[in-house]
Amino acid sequence: MSYKCFACGKTVYQTEVLKILGREYHKRCFRCKVCNCVLNMKSYRALDGNPYCRAHYPNVSEHGAQMNYGGEQQQEEKQEVQQEEQYQEEQQEEQQEEYY
Ligand SMILES: [Zn+2]
Numbered sequence: 001m002s003y004k005c006f007a008c009g010k011t012v013y014q015t016e017v018l019k020i021l022g023r024e025y026h027k028r029c030f031r032c033k034v035c036n037c038v039l040n041m042k043s044y045r046a047l048d049g050n051p052y053c054r055a056h057y058p059n060v061s062e063h064g065a066q067m068n069y070g071g072e073q074q075q076e077e078k079q080e081v082q083q084e085e086q087y088q089e090e091q092q093e094e095q096q097e098e099y100y
């Protein structure tokens with residue numbers, strides 16, 4: 001069984017199909033609408049049926065559209081940032097102690 005790639009219009013075989021937003025793409029054809037960088041299931045953002053990378057995802061509050069994130073990756077990233085900040089604070093405290 002094969003599909004038609006929504007981006008390039010050519011046949012996509014089941015081994016290389018990426019089914020996203022109710023459409024079928026070649027994995028290499030699923031790209032940001034703005035900068036054309038290749039996206040994947042986790043890194044894409046969708047608005048009005050168009051895929052965007054994180055950097056070019058339009059400001060949702062302006063459009064009033066529903067957010068459609070790929071997975072829960074954003075939450076994970078926030079946690080990582082918090083951990084990094086905590087680590088830096090701990091290091092600063094250690095440095096201060098050395099001055100006394
Ligand atoms: Zn394609």
Ligand SMILES: [Zn+2]
Nearest residue numbers: 032035053056
């Ligand atoms: Zn982009």
